[in-house]
Each structure stands twice: as structure tokens, then as C-alpha cells.
Amino acid sequence: MLRLEALTLVQDDFRLSADFTIEAGARVAVIGPSGAGKSSLLSAIAGFYAPASGRILWAGREIGALAPGARPLSMLFQDGNLFPHLSVADNLGLGISPDLRLSAADRDRIAAALERVGLAGFGPRRPAQLSGGEQSRVALARVLLRARPLLLLDEPFAALGPGLKEQMLDLVAELCAATGITLLMVTHDPQDALRLCPQTVLVAQGVARAPQDTGPFLVDPPEVLQNYLGGRRFL
Amino acid sequence: MAQRAFKLSRNLAGRGLALLIALLMGSAALALALQSGRPVLSASDWGAVRFSLLQAVLSALLSVALALPVARALARRRFAGRGVLIAAMGAPFLLPVLVAALGLLGVFGRNGLLNQALMAIELPGVQIYGLSGVLLGHVFLNMPLAVRMLLHGWQAIPQEQVRLAESLGLGPRAQFRHLEGPMLRQVLPGALLAVFLVCLSSFALVLILGGGPKATTLELAIYQAVRFDFDLPRAAALALVQFGLCALAVLLAGGRARLPMGGGLDRAQALPRPGGWRLGFDALALGLAALFLAAPLAVVVLRGLPGLLSLPPVVWQAALTSVLMALAAAFLCGLCLLALTPAAVAGRRGVELAAMAPMATSALALGAGLFLILHPFVAPSALSLPITVLVNVLMALPFGLRLLMPAWAAAEAGQGRLAESLGMRGMSRLRFALLPRLRRPFGMALGVAAALSMGDLGVITLFASDQSLTLPLQVWSLMGAYRSAQAEAAALLLVLLSFGLFALFDLWGRRNAAA
Numbered sequence: 160m161l162r163l164e165a166l167t168l169v170q171d172d173f174r175l176s177a178d179f180t181i182e183a184g185a186r187v188a189v190i191g192p193s194g195a196g197k198s199s200l201l202s203a204i205a206g207f208y209a210p211a212s213g214r215i216l217w218a219g220r221e222i223g224a225l226a227p228g229a230r231p232l233s234m235l236f237q238d239g240n241l242f243p244h245l246s247v248a249d250n251l252g253l254g255i256s257p258d259l260r261l262s263a264a265d266r267d268r269i270a271a272a273l274e275r276v277g278l279a280g281f282g283p284r285r286p287a288q289l290s291g292g293e294q295s296r297v298a299l300a301r302v303l304l305r306a307r308p309l310l311l312l313d314e315p316f317a318a319l320g321p322g323l324k325e326q327m328l329d330l331v332a333e334l335c336a337a338t339g340i341t342l343l344m345v346t347h348d349p350q351d352a353l354r355l356c357p358q359t360v361l362v363a364q365g366v367a368r369a370p371q372d373t374g375p376f377l378v379d380p381p382e383v384l385q386n387y388l389g390g391r392r393f394l
Numbered sequence: 395m396a397q398r399a400f401k402l403s404r405n406l407a408g409r410g411l412a413l414l415i416a417l418l419m420g421s422a423a424l425a426l427a428l429q430s431g432r433p434v435l436s437a438s439d440w441g442a443v444r445f446s447l448l449q450a451v452l453s454a455l456l457s458v459a460l461a462l463p464v465a466r467a468l469a470r471r472r473f474a475g476r477g478v479l480i481a482a483m484g485a486p487f488l489l490p491v492l493v494a495a496l497g498l499l500g501v502f503g504r505n506g507l508l509n510q511a512l513m514a515i516e517l518p519g520v521q522i523y524g525l526s527g528v529l530l531g532h533v534f535l536n537m538p539l540a541v542r543m544l545l546h547g548w549q550a551i552p553q554e555q556v557r558l559a560e561s562l563g564l565g566p567r568a569q570f571r572h573l574e575g576p577m578l579r580q581v582l583p584g585a586l587l588a589v590f591l592v593c594l595s596s597f598a599l600v601l602i603l604g605g606g607p608k609a610t611t612l613e614l615a616i617y618q619a620v621r622f623d624f625d626l627p628r629a630a631a632l633a634l635v636q637f638g639l640c641a642l643a644v645l646l647a648g649g650r651a652r653l654p655m656g657g658g659l660d661r662a663q664a665l666p667r668p669g670g671w672r673l674g675f676d677a678l679a680l681g682l683a684a685l686f687l688a689a690p691l692a693v694v695v696l697r698g699l700p701g702l703l704s705l706p707p708v709v710w711q712a713a714l715t716s717v718l719m720a721l722a723a724a725f726l727c728g729l730c731l732l733a734l735t736p737a738a739v740a741g742r743r744g745v746e747l748a749a750m751a752p753m754a755t756s757a758l759a760l761g762a763g764l765f766l767i768l769h770p771f772v773a774p775s776a777l778s779l780p781i782t783v784l785v786n787v788l789m790a791l792p793f794g795l796r797l798l799m800p801a802w803a804a805a806e807a808g809q810g811r812l813a814e815s816l817g818m819r820g821m822s823r824l825r826f827a828l829l830p831r832l833r834r835p836f837g838m839a840l841g842v843a844a845a846l847s848m849g850d851l852g853v854i855t856l857f858a859s860d861q862s863l864t865l866p867l868q869v870w871s872l873m874g875a876y877r878s879a880q881a882e883a884a885a886l887l888l889v890l891l892s893f894g895l896f897a898l899f900d901l902w903g904r905r906n907a908a909a
Contacts, residue, residue, distance in 0.1 A: 207811055228817020239808050244830035258822040305816075 161204070161309060161341060163367075166213030168199055175199060175362070176213075179369035183218070183308070186335055186342040187370050188352035191362035192387045197345045200367050201311045204343070205234045217309065228257065232309035233302045237317055240298040241286040247273070247297050248282035254304035272300040276330065292323040299330060303338070310335075312344040328355045349377050349388065363387075405745070408737030411730055412748035415788065419751055422763025423637055429630035429766050438607060439628070442615040443635060446594060449525060449604075449611065453532035454590040458582065460533060461540035464683045466574075467676035468541065469548035470665040479684060480545070483538035486687070488842065488896050490849025491598040492866050493889045494535055496873065496882060497690025498522070498603070500697060502530060507693070527603030528611075532596065536589045538687060543588065547581035548574070548665070556665060566668050591643055595636070595756035598851040598866075602873070612636045613758045620762060620856050630766060633759035644754035691889075698886025701879050708862050709884050713891060716848055716865040719779060720895055723786040723847035724840045730787065731794045731839060732824070738795060739803045746795070753792040757785050761853035778857035782864075786847035793846075794839035798832060805831040837903015841896035848892040865891070 161181040168175040175196035181187055189197045202208040204215055206227035215223045217231050227234075233254075241250045251269045252261050261269075273281055276296040286294055295316055302310055316327045332355050335342050343360075346352055352359050358370035363383040380388060468480060486494065501507050502522045509519040522530055551573050559569050597613040604614060612632055619629035667673075730749075738746040752760075764781055765774050774781075805828050813827040829836070851866035858864075861871040865888050872881035 205815060207814070226817070226819075227811075227814040228819070234815050236811060239812055242809060242812070242827060242830075245826065249826070253816050253818065253826065257816055257818040259826060 160218065161343075162214075162216040162219075163204075164214040164216065166203065166215065167211045168196065168203055168208065169211040170199075173199070174365050175367060176365065177367035178213075179360070179367070181341065181343065181358075181370060183341055184339050185358055185370070186332075186356045187344070188356035188359045188373060189343060189345045189362060189367075190347075190349065190352055190359055190384070192383070193347075195362045195364075196367070197362045198313050200362060201234065201313050201343065201345060204230075204309075205232060205311055206230050230309075231307050232311055233305045233307045234311040235298050235302070235313065235315035237314050240315060241294055243286050245285075246282065247278075247284050247286065247289070250286065250297060251282075251301050251304055254301035268304060272303045273297075275303060276300045291319055292326065295319065295323075295327050296330070299327075299334060302340075303334060306338070307340075309341045309343070312342070314345050314347070317347070324351075325354070331355060353377065405737035405740055405742060407733040408735070408745050409742065411733045412737065412742075412745040415748045415751065415791075418788075419755065419760065421767060422760050423634070424763075425766040426630045426634045426637065426759070426763045429627055430634050435628070435631055435635070438610075439615060439632060441607070442610045442612050442632070443639075445525075445609060446611040446613070446636075446639070449528050449532070449600075449609075450590045450593040452525075452529055453536065453593040454586045456529060457533050457536040457589045458540045458544075458585050460683075461537050461544055461585070463675070463679035464537075465541045465544035465548060467679045468545055470667050471673075471676055471680070479680070480542070482687065483541050485893070486535045486538045488845040488849075488892060489535070489691075490851070490866060490885075490888050490892055491531075491535065491596075492602065492849065492851050492869050493694055493885045493892075494690065495531055495599055495602040496869070496885045497692075497694045498527075498531055498534060500693030500882075501689050502527075507689070523603060524606060524609040525604075528600055528609060531599040531603050532589075532593045534687070534690065535599070536592055537683070539592075540585045540589055541683075543585045544578075544581060547577050551577055551665070560666060566666075566672065569666065587643070587646075591640070591753070594643060595640055595758070597756075597758050597855075601851070601855075602870075612639070613756060616758050616762050617855060620765060626766060626769075629762050633756075633762040636756050636759040640756055640759070641754050694882060694885050694889065697879070698882040698884075701883030702886055705880065705883050705887065709865070709868050709880075709887070712862055712868040713865045713887055715779070715863060716888075717891060717895070719783050719786075719864065720844040720848040720891075723783050723790065724844035724895075724899065726783070726787045727790045727794055727843035728836070728840050730791060731798055731836070734791070735795060735798045735802050738799055739806060746799075749795045750792045752788040757789055757850075757852045758856065760788070761785055761856045764853075765856055774857045775859035778854055778859075778863065781857055782850065782852075782854045783847065785853045786850055787843065790839075790843035790846055793842050797835040797839045797842075801832050801835045802828065833905075834903045837899045837901070841899035841903075844899060845892045845896040848895055849888060 160183045163177045163179055166177045173196065177200060189200065191197055199208055203210050206222075206225060210223065214221050222230050241247075242253075245253075248266075248269055249259060251272060252259050252265065255261060255265050255268065269282065270279070273279055276299055278293060278296050278300070281289070281293070281297070286297070289297065298315065310331075312331070316324045319327060328351060331342065331344075334340065342356070344351070344356060352373050356373055359373040359376050360370050361368045361376075361381065361384060363381075468476065499506060499522070502520060503509070504519070504521070512519050520526075555573055559573055564572065595613060596611070597617070600609070600611045600614050601617070604611065610618075612635060616629050616632045616636065619625045619632060734745055734749045738749065761781070764785075768774050768777060768781075809827055809831075813823050818827055849866060851870060854864060854867060855870075858867060860867075862868050865884065869881055869884045869888055872878075872884055
């Protein structure tokens with residue numbers, strides 16, 4: 160499980176505090192107004208943003224001092240999730256070995272992961288030759304290969320059309336179910352949360368609140384979220 | 395900021411190297427200061443100071459003034475060969491100064507094309523040694539750089555403003571007042587300062603086209619004090635003054651003097667294209683500029699070609715030495731850049747300053763300092779090659795850093811977090827995340843280092859006792875011995891090797907370069 164212990168993030172005028180636990184295997188949406196600190200919270204967990212105080216623990220072990228690449232997690236960003244100058248296979252290979260020393264068995268694993276996300280035979284291509292949805296699938300295949308227990312999604316599908324985005328969310332759900340990975344997903348869209356995440360963390364007014372059940376939460380949202388959602392109902 | 399917190403822990407190599415560069419330059423300056431001690435400059439030395447400043451000011455004014463019509467014509471006209479002409483404007487930067495001087499002598503010299511033509515129509519000939527020769531050479535070498543800088547300025551005029559001016563029906567004069575005038579006020583000081591700085595520390599050209607008591611610069615005076623008078627205290631005092639002048643000029647320039655590097659010169663932009671006499675004027679400016687730049691090179695090529703294959707073995711030996719030195723300089727410069735650039739990109743100002751510092755000094759003054767440090771212990775001539783390579787590496791660093799920093803910063807901004815999240819560090823980060831995106835500027839930086847080193851006739855003149863050691867030295871001594879056919883053939887070989895080395899590295903960078 161992921162434990163955020165009296166965590167505070169500070170930068171200039173921005174402050175965010177968080178103190179809660181996320182169970183292993185949970186799928187949690189992170190929702191809230193723009194600029195409230197959703198991405199900052201994920202960045203801190205991933206190691207790109209040093210907290211002012213507090214601790215981040217995974218399975219009881221503090222991970223706050225580890226370099227981003229050494230933390231037990233994979234992260235997908237809004238964009239730039241693939242190196243444009245490397246082939247799809249090499250991009251995936253980086254998920255196995257950062258210096259791309261790959262054995263024949265590793266190559267087989269890469270091919271299998273590509274097949275798993277529906278891109279069998281795409282290994283030699285360059286990212287620029289793929290559509291946006293295909294690029295997202297490659298990034299998810301790399302998550303599979305890295306096999307880290309925690310997955311952080313910082314709106315990597317935001318640029319996809321609604322249909323493609325739903326496909327990606329379904330694929331993520333499938334991968335989560337198959338691997339037991341713990342998911343933390345930033346989203347602007349309550350529909351995404353309903354579709355994929357039984358639990359939701361609200362980030363607003365300087366606080367990231369403990370996860371709540373998504374359904375009831377969206378039926379009767381707190382006032383700050385009501386303003387953000389503009390009075391719309393989702394159930 | 396966490397991003398910074400992670401980066402600050404690294405860059406040890408870059409910081410160490412920057413410290414080493416600072417120590418090297420500092421100890422050279424200190425050696426000069428200790429040696430000079432008392433005021434030993436004579437009236438003629440102060441004359442050299444005055445001439446240095448005078449020729450640099452005049453060179454800057456002339457180069458930029460002549461560049462103005464050429465840059466404007468390039469900015470607003472479209473014609474076949476325009477891209478080639480713009481690319482060719484970058485060539486004098488890499489052209490061995492010696493070759494430029496030889497070509498200019500072939501056109502404007504005593505027996506040059508111009509004087510032959512003047513003689514044929516019974517007009518008095520021109521004489522280019524002295525101030526006029528120095529100015530001619532500096533305009534030849536720097537006007538194209540000024541053109542590139544000004545062209546950047548013209549292309550940076552926002553398209554919306556151009557459209558607005560056209561929709562308001564502004565004529566050429568009003569357009570100049572509202573569009574081009576404000577741009578020039580911003581760009582001209584930088585261009586003037588850049589040319590001024592280059593000319594203040596110009597050596598080889600003054601060595602050949604200047605000279606005599608009336609046309610001696612500080613650089614030349616340093617050289618004469620070391621080589622002919624062996625008056626080291628005087629050389630030290632002169633070098634110290636030169637150090638001070640260059641540093642002062644850079645300080646006054648602040649961040650304004652930009653290196654005329656980088657691409658973007660082919661950007662499609664629709665500036666108004668007035669017809670009538672203005673079209674004729676633009677055509678004339680471009681034609682004259684092309685002729686002025688091409689004729690000296692054509693002379694070197696045509697005159698050098700017949701003797702190229704019959705050059706004596708000693709010239710080929712020198713050519714081999716020079717190529718090896720150029721490759722060593724490029725290799726070392728590349729290593730230094732790989733250490734310095736990430737530190738500079740991570741915001742370590744000290745590292746950036748140390749790497750840029752060679753630009754604020756003169757190679758010859760630095761060489762004089764190293765000479766003073768070494769000569770109590772070893773014969774300086776024994777170290778002439780390594781010292782020359784070292785100084786060439788230092789002098790190439792500012793250009794390399796300017797080329798590499800933006801690309802490195804962009805690669806880190808675009809994919810730094812991705813690389814970090816995948817645990818790519820050190821060599822893996824360099825090989826798979828950075829170098830593929832840096833190949834183009836990196837290849838260009840290596841090419842610049844190799845070409846500058848190949849054609850360099852500077853510090854080596856202070857150190858070398860054997861005048862046939864490198865190819866530039868060979869060309870120079872052949873010229874001094876009035877063996878002009880061989881000198882021209884060797885000069886052609888020199889220019890072929892310089893451009894060849896640059897093209898080789900540049901091609902390596904372009905091949906498979908990631909967009």
C-alpha cells in the first residue's frame with residue numbers, strides 16, 4: 160500500500176498537504192480544479208518534486224529518498240512518453256534495461272508485451288509513424304515490462320478523442336486487473352473516474368483528501384467540486 | 395524545486411573541468427602580471443594599443459555598414475541560389491585566415507587581378523599593406539558574419555507587423571521607420587560589438603597584411619616581443635594590456651554580442667519586395683558581395699590547383715600533423731562539451747562563465763602567459779603542438795557551448811523526466827536519450843573545433859621553432875620565401891582539409907539526426 164504521511168508540498172504561493180493511505184491494488188482517481196496540485200502530488204510521489212516535509216512510503220518502506228527511476232512505480236506524463244528517435248522496440252527495451260542491454264528472452268518479452276496491447280509486429284517502427292492511440296499503447300506496454308507495483312497516470316490520454324480515450328481506459332483496467340497494479344490517475348473528467356476508479360482523491364483548497372468511494376462522492380460532491388463540475392450530475 | 399535538487403548532486407565532471415579552465419587562464423594572467431611588474435611600455439607600444447583599437451572600430455563599422463544592404467536584400471528577395479549564398483556566408487568563419495589573406499593578395503595585391511586591370515587601363519595601382527589591408531581582410535572575414543546576424547534580425551520582425559504595415563499601405567520609408575529601424579536599433583550594437591571583438595584579437599591577418607611600425611596591433615607586438623626581441627617582460631605587459639582590453643570590451647558588451655550561429659535562416663517569410671530601382675539596388679548589393687567573397691577564394695583555387703599534387707613531402711608531412719592536431723582538438727573539445735554543457739544547462743553560471751571566458755581573451759595573450767609559465771622549465775618549442783591543441787580547444791569551447799546548450803536544454807525539457815523515471819543515468823542517458831537529439835549541433839561543434847584548429851596560425855607562432863611543423867606554418871613560410879606557386883597550392887590544400895574536416899563532422903551530425 161501507498162502511504163502519504165503528513166506530506167506537504169510548497170512552491171511559492173502554492174501549498175498542498177496530504178495524509179492518507181491507498182490500499183495495494185486499488186484504482187484511485189485524482190480529481191480537482193486546475194492548479195490545485197493534482198500533477199504536483201503525482202510528481203512528488205514519482206520523485207520529480209521534493210516535498211517540504213512528510214514521508215512517502217510504499218509497503219512500509221520509505222521511498223522519498225530514492226531517485227525517480229529507483230522508485231517502485233511507473234509514470235506516464237501528459238506527453239513525451241516515448242523517445243521519438245528510438246524504435247518502438249527500443250522504447251520498450253528501456254523499460255527492461257536503461258542501457259538497452261537486451262537478451263533474446265528480453266526481446267521475446269517485448270514482442271509479447273506489444274501483442275498484449277494489440278500492436279504485434281510494431282517493434283521496428285518509430286513513434287512518429289504511430290497514431291496517438293498507438294503511442295499510448297506502446298507506453299502502456301512499457302509499463303507492463305517494467306512490472307512496478309504502482310502506476311501513476313498524469314492525464315496521458317487527454318489529447319485522444321473520447322472513443323480512443325475510453326479504449327485506453329479499458330485497456331488500463333484490463334492491465335490493472337491482470338497485474339494487480341495499484342493505480343493513481345489524474346483526470347479532469349468525472350466520467351473517467353466512474354469508468355475506471357472505484358475510489359477518488361479530491362485535491363482542492365490546499366488539501367489532497369483521503370480516497371472516497373467514487374459513486375457516492377460524485378452523487379453528492381462537496382461544494383468546491385460542485386463549482387468545478389458546474390452543477391452537472393453523473394449518476 | 396525538486397528537479398533542481400536532483401541535478402545539483404551531479405555535474406562533478408563539468409564543475410571540475412570549469413575549475414581547471416579558470417585555473418589555467420588565471421595562472422596565465424598571473425604569470426603575465428608577475429613578469430611585467432614595472433611599466434615598460436614604450437611610445438610605440440602605446441601606438442600598437444591605439445592601432446589595435448582603431449582598426450577594430452573601423453573594421454566593425456565597415457563590416458556592418460556593408461552587411462546592411464546585403465542582409466536586407468537576402469531578407470526580402472527570393473532567387474535560385476539564395477540558400478547557397480546564405481550558407482556560403484558562414485564559410486569565412488571557418489576559412490583559415492591565412493588563406494583569406496593569400497586570396498585577397500591575389501585579387502588586391504601588388505600583382506593581383508585588380509592592379510593588373512588598373513595597369514591595363516593606365517590607372518595608378520592600389521596598395522593594400524597597412525591599415526587598408528587589415529581593414530580589407532577584416533571586412534572580408536567579418537562582413538558575412540554581420541550579414542548572418544542582421545538577417546536573423548530581419549527574419550525576427552513579426553509577420554503580423556509586416557502584414558499590418560502592408561494593409562496600412564506604408565511605403566518603403568515608413569516601413570523602415572516602423573519595422574526595420576526598431577529592429578536595427580536592437581541588432582546593430584550586438585553585430586558591431588561581435589565584429590569589434592573578433593578584430594581586436596585578430597593576429598594572422600595582421601601578421602600578413604599589416605606590419606610596419608604604423609600598422610602593428612597588440613597581438614603582433616606580443617609576437618614580435620617574444621620571437622624577435624625575446625623581451626619577455628615587455629611581451630607580458632603587452633599581453634596583459636590585451637587581456638584587459640578584451641575583457642573590458644566583453645564586459646561593456648554584456649550579453650549583447652551574440653555568436654552568429656544557429657539555423658533558421660531559411661525560414662519562409664514574406665517581407666515586402668519593392669520593385670523599381672530598389673530591386674536593382676538589391677541585385678547590385680548581392681552581386682558585389684558574392685563577387686567580393688568569391689574572387690579571393692577562386693584565385694586560391696585556380697592558382698593552387700596546378701601545384702597541388704607536386705607539393706613536396708614536407709608539406710604533406712605538415713598537413714598530416716595538422717589533421718592529427720585538428721582531430722585531437724575536436725575530440726578533446728567534444729569531451730569537454732559533454733562535461734560542461736549539462737552543468738551549464740542545469741544553471742551553474744560559474745561553469746558557463748568559465749567555458750565562455752576564452753571568448754573574452756586573445757589566444758596569443760593566453761599563449762604568451764603559458765609561454766612564461768613553461769619556459770623556465772622546458773624549451774617551449776618542445777611543447778608547441780600540445781599547447782596549440784590546448785589553446786585551440788579552449789577557443790572552440792564558447793562556440794560549441796552556444797551550439798549545444800539550447801539543444802541540450804530542449805532535450806532535457808522534453809524528455810528529461812521520462813529518462814529519469816526510467817532510471818536512465820550517465821552513459822545510458824547520454825547514449826539513448828541525449829546524443830540522438832544532439833547529434834546535429836554536436837557534429838557542428840566538433841566540425842568548428844576541427845576546422846578552427848586546422849587553420850590556426852596563432853599561438854603556434856610563439857612556440858614553434860620549426861617553421862614547417864604545421865600546414866599553416868608551411869604556407870606562411872612559403873609565402874615569406876616568395877615561393878608563391880607552392881604557397882598557393884599549400885593554401886588550397888589547407889582550405890580543402892579545413893572545410894573537409896568540418897563537412898565530415900557536420901555530416902556525421904546530420905546523418906540519422908533525430909528531428
